[in-house]
Amino acid sequence: MNGGLLYSGADWDFRTLSRSYDAIERIACEELGLEVYPNRIEVITAEQMLDVYTAHGMPLTYRHWSYGKRFLQHEASYRRGYSSLAYEVVINSNPCISYLMEENTATMQALVIAHAAFGHNHFFRNNHLFRQWTDADAIIDYLEFARTFIAGCEDRYGVAAVERVLDAAHALSRQGVHRHGGARPLNLKTDQKRERERREYDERMFDDLWRTVPGGRTSVDTDPIGERRRRLGLPEENLLYFIEKISPRLQSWEREIIRIVRLIAQYFYPQPQAKVMNEGCATWVHQRIMTRLHDTGQIDDAAFLEVLHSTSNVITQPDFDQPGGGVNFNPYALGYAMMTDIERMCTQPTEEDRAWFPDIAGNGDPLGTLRYAWANFRDESFILQYLSPAVIRQFRLFRLMDDTSETTLLVDAIHDDAGYRAIRRSLARSYDTSESDADVQVVDVDLAADRRLILQHRTRPGRLLAQRDAEATLRHVAALWGYEVRLQEIDSDSDAVLATHTAEPQGA
Amino acid sequence: MDIIDRRANPHGKNLGNRQRVLSRARAAVAQAARKAIDQGTIREVGQGQAVTIPADSLNEPSFHTVFTSGQRQLVLPGNREFSTGDRLSRPRGGGGGGGSGSGAGQGDAEGEDGFRFVLTRDEFLDLFFEDLELPDLVKNQIVNVEISAPARAGISMDGSPSQIDMSRTMRRSMARRIGLRRPKTPEVEALEEEIAALEESGADADRLVALRAELDLALRRLARVPWIDPVDLRYRRFTNVPKPSARAVMFCLMDVSGSMSEQMKDLAKRFFLLLHVFLERRYKRVELVFIRHTEVAEEVDEQTFFTDPRTGGTVVSTALAEFLRIQRDRYPQDSWNIYVAQASDGDNSSSDTRQAVAIMEADILPIVQHFAYIEVAASAAMIRGETDLWRGYEPLSQRAPRLAMRRVSERRDIFPVFRDLFGRKAATA
Numbered sequence: 001m002n003g004g005l006l007y008s009g010a011d012w013d014f015r016t017l018s019r020s021y022d023a024i025e026r027i028a029c030e031e032l033g034l035e036v037y038p039n040r041i042e043v044i045t046a047e048q049m050l051d052v053y054t055a056h057g058m059p060l061t062y063r064h065w066s067y068g069k070r071f072l073q074h075e076a077s078y079r080r081g082y083s084s085l086a087y088e089v090v091i092n093s094n095p096c097i098s099y100l101m102e103e104n105t106a107t108m109q110a111l112v113i114a115h116a117a118f119g120h121n122h123f124f125r126n127n128h129l130f131r132q133w134t135d136a137d138a139i140i141d142y143l144e145f146a147r148t149f150i151a152g153c154e155d156r157y158g159v160a161a162v163e164r165v166l167d168a169a170h171a172l173s174r175q176g177v178h179r180h181g182g183a184r185p186l187n188l189k190t191d192q193k194r195e196r197e198r199r200e201y202d203e204r205m206f207d208d209l210w211r212t213v214p215g216g217r218t219s220v221d222t223d224p225i226g227e228r229r230r231r232l233g234l235p236e237e238n239l240l241y242f243i244e245k246i247s248p249r250l251q252s253w254e255r256e257i258i259r260i261v262r263l264i265a266q267y268f269y270p271q272p273q274a275k276v277m278n279e280g281c282a283t284w285v286h287q288r289i290m291t292r293l294h295d296t297g298q299i300d301d302a303a304f305l306e307v308l309h310s311t312s313n314v315i316t317q318p319d320f321d322q323p324g325g326g327v328n329f330n331p332y333a334l335g336y337a338m339m340t341d342i343e344r345m346c347t348q349p350t351e352e353d354r355a356w357f358p359d360i361a362g363n364g365d366p367l368g369t370l371r372y373a374w375a376n377f378r379d380e381s382f383i384l385q386y387l388s389p390a391v392i393r394q395f396r397l398f399r400l401m402d403d404t405s406e407t408t409l410l411v412d413a414i415h416d417d418a419g420y421r422a423i424r425r426s427l428a429r430s431y432d433t434s435e436s437d438a439d440v441q442v443v444d445v446d447l448a449a450d451r452r453l454i455l456q457h458r459t460r461p462g463r464l465l466a467q468r469d470a471e472a473t474l475r476h477v478a479a480l481w482g483y484e485v486r487l488q489e490i491d492s493d494s495d496a497v498l499a500t501h502t503a504e505p506q507g508a
Numbered sequence: 509m510d511i512i513d514r515r516a517n518p519h520g521k522n523l524g525n526r527q528r529v530l531s532r533a534r535a536a537v538a539q540a541a542r543k544a545i546d547q548g549t550i551r552e553v554g555q556g557q558a559v560t561i562p563a564d565s566l567n568e569p570s571f572h573t574v575f576t577s578g579q580r581q582l583v584l585p586g587n588r589e590f591s592t593g594d595r596l597s598r599p600r601g602g603g604g605g606g607g608s609g610s611g612a613g614q615g616d617a618e619g620e621d622g623f624r625f626v627l628t629r630d631e632f633l634d635l636f637f638e639d640l641e642l643p644d645l646v647k648n649q650i651v652n653v654e655i656s657a658p659a660r661a662g663i664s665m666d667g668s669p670s671q672i673d674m675s676r677t678m679r680r681s682m683a684r685r686i687g688l689r690r691p692k693t694p695e696v697e698a699l700e701e702e703i704a705a706l707e708e709s710g711a712d713a714d715r716l717v718a719l720r721a722e723l724d725l726a727l728r729r730l731a732r733v734p735w736i737d738p739v740d741l742r743y744r745r746f747t748n749v750p751k752p753s754a755r756a757v758m759f760c761l762m763d764v765s766g767s768m769s770e771q772m773k774d775l776a777k778r779f780f781l782l783l784h785v786f787l788e789r790r791y792k793r794v795e796l797v798f799i800r801h802t803e804v805a806e807e808v809d810e811q812t813f814f815t816d817p818r819t820g821g822t823v824v825s826t827a828l829a830e831f832l833r834i835q836r837d838r839y840p841q842d843s844w845n846i847y848v849a850q851a852s853d854g855d856n857s858s859s860d861t862r863q864a865v866a867i868m869e870a871d872i873l874p875i876v877q878h879f880a881y882i883e884v885a886a887s888a889a890m891i892r893g894e895t896d897l898w899r900g901y902e903p904l905s906q907r908a909p910r911l912a913m914r915r916v917s918e919r920r921d922i923f924p925v926f927r928d929l930f931g932r933k934a935a936t937a
Contacts, residue, residue: 040509411592430583
């Protein structure tokens with residue numbers, strides 16, 4: 001079995017792929033103990049890869065100009081040679097779909113099978129974020145439902161009307177996730193049923209007579225504000241959810257579209273939170289598997305050199321002052337370095353490791369330790385837990401204090417004993433999405449009176465919303481809400497109002 | 509595990525999305541187009557320069573915070589020389605309110621930039637002309653239904669009997685017959701004769717037996733190896749080659765007499781350019797003919813047409829006659845779509861106008877797709893409805909919808925005039 005090469009040279013065919021896959025699967029599942037969804041590997045062309053990019057790697061989407069815009073951007077930069085395409089794209093679904101480019105060499109195909117079909121796949125299946133927030137079994141069906149439903153709406157109500165709702169919902173998609181309490185699983189059947197019931201309810205409740213009733217009931221609503229807010233479930237951080245459920249003016253199909261955007265945003269919610277880990281895991285796994293293939297004589301030296309070349313390209317971390325460097329870390333580099341370091345600490349610990357990581361240093365089980373980390377952490381907690389002094393020294397990390405009242409920047413921590421913990425804390429924090437996402441919440445609305453929607457952005461002075469975008473987004477909120485919307489930016493320490501934006505629905 | 513080859517799947521999944529981008533940017537495109545024309549860059553547009561459109565309408569806003577003041581901490585890689593307590597000056601662009609660490613400024617500014625994308629010339633022009641349509645669409649339908657003609661394209665093994673290539677087929681047949689040693693008829697006849705002769709004479713029985721065997725073999729061979737076998741057949745192969753049948757010729761007629769100022773010529777030129785660009789959209793091939801005239805008319809090249817000044821009087825009918833001569837010589841009506849654009853300041857020698865109108869009505873208007881007459885004038889010089897040529901053409905244009913006439917006095921009038929001339933006529937045709 002281990003005798004003989006899987007392939008030689010750069011050319012591949014489907015038998016080569018299949019042989020490589022089998023060899024890789026043996027190593028991944030038997031030696032590394034990875035647990036993966038069943039794999040589906042699809043070979044595509046460069047042009048199709050551009051299509052896949054456009055939809056954030058979703059295999060199918062509804063139509064919207066923003067995807068066209070992304071397509072144009074990618075296409076332009078690809079055609080001019082500014083950027084090359086990824087070797088693969090992998091989708092968190094069951095079965096797990098990996099796209100391979102036809103241009104890849106045989107070695108690259110093997111490498112990306114190891115990387116995507118086993119590295120990413122294992123991570124998707126086991127990481128708690130993905131287990132908790134996404135439902136790999138249902139996503140493809142749900143996207144299919146979304147596409148059909150939205151196409152149906154376009155036929156019924158016109159492209160422009162659907163686009164208006166989609167634009168607004170997309171603008172709020174960052175504020176369209178439940179950050180707490182886990183996600184309810186997607187279910188195509190119930191979704192279709194709910195949509196049908198909604199329509200039936202509307203039809204049943206329609207009575208033209210109401211239009212002719214003069215005046216209407218006088219409200220004797222003496223509820224205190226607190227009671228009102230309690231009944232509406234305020235404050236609510238999921239703006240799309242609130243609008244979908246409460247907005248007084250939306251048609252039921254508009255609510256369904258908002259729901260679609262919201263659920264897709266929810267599906268993507270874990271991705272940016274675990275980028276370093278996800279890429280680190282996949283890179284570590286492919287490197288390990290390819291090394292084993294080489295050790296067991298299943299790929300030749302030339303192929304292994306190509307692997308080394310490719311991996312070292314991927315894990316390059318430019319310094320802060322080099323082109324491409326800056327505050328943004330290469331997730332492949334950081335993730336791979338940390339995971340290699342964990343492996344080293346488990347097998348060849350130094351005194352320093354024993355002091356810093358007494359629980360894992362020298363435990364002799366690097367695979368178990370890594371699998372535990374992959375399953376139970378996200379970027380922020382992973383860095384806080386596992387970033388070792390060795391990696392800080394390897395990257396020569398330092399921390400800058402940027403105080404706008406000073407004319408200079410202060411270096412307040414470097415890679416020394418005094419600085420390790422400070423650097424680790426700050427770096428971890430920079431991966432905490434709740435730090436970077438704007439905390440905008442619905443705080444009040446009087447449905448019985450002027451129906452003005454009050455939003456609050458709790459923040460700190462000097463960290464206000466980007467004004468033009470905030471106002472444009474607020475107009476989208478107003479369009480969905482149908483009445484005036486006011487956004488207050490509140491200092492979370494002193495409760496002082498830092499800024500106020502308002503928007504009226506157009507043509508209302 | 510499945511491996512699926514998706515390469516053959518339909519491509520261009522994003523065409524629909526791309527078109528939505530374009531239609532969303534349509535307002536911006538129209539704006540850019542008008543600007544391009546107003547600023548006189550239509551010539552470059554015509555030569556295929558891409559137009560960049562600032563697309564605010566393609567902005568995707570969201571709530572996101574920007575760091576403007578206060579304190580923050582950044583972790584960076586690649587420390588070579590700093591130790592704790594060092595102070596660095598702020599990198600460029602990071603001063604004042606937008607304080608930022610190295611490279612951080614770019615990250616913060618990201619959401620603010622408008623998205624820009626470049627339309628190809630074709631897309632630009634498609635948008636530009638989308639609401640324009642040629643008035644006479646009879647011949648224009650050819651553009652959509654492509655005409656193709658069969659052309660020889662080698663030989664094939666099968667085909668209809670009428671397309672058999674005899675000489676090739678026979679050559680192959682002969683080669684096969686020789687190769688398989690099919691006996692020729694004279695040889696067989698010779699054998700038969702010899703056998704008959706031997707039988708008659710009765711001598712040499714051995715020879716007779718051998719000859720009979722030989723004849724037997726030859727006859728069997730003759731039966732086995734056919735004269736023409738299906739493998740010999742060769743047919744002439746034809747493929748359909750699309751024919752560029754949608755051809756148009758555009759005649760530019762211009763008065764270059766002394767009364768035409770440079771500015772007027774400039775206006776006329778813009779009109780011609782626009783018309784040319786427009787026709788290029790419609791037809792696979794557009795030929796240009798430039799005819800200038802004073803008292804006499806001549807065909808010139810484009811350079812001369814627009815730049816070489818002339819002096820003299822004005823006799824319009826000479827240009828019309830020259831047009832007719834060239835058209836008859838080179839552009840027969842049944843295979844060319846003929847467009848004429850005439851630019852003039854309206855002056856004509858008064859005795860000639862009647863003749864010009866007569867030529868127009870009798871000879872020209874029946875054969876052209878469209879005749880656009882634009883009268884250019886320096887803003888104040890034109891007296892409404894009073895130029896010789898205008899007076900002459902006016903009644904004609906009432907009768908013949910193919911003749912369209914407009915006045916242009918300023919550069920920015922060109923585009924509206926152009927839209928007028930070729931704009932979709934609401935259900936009049």
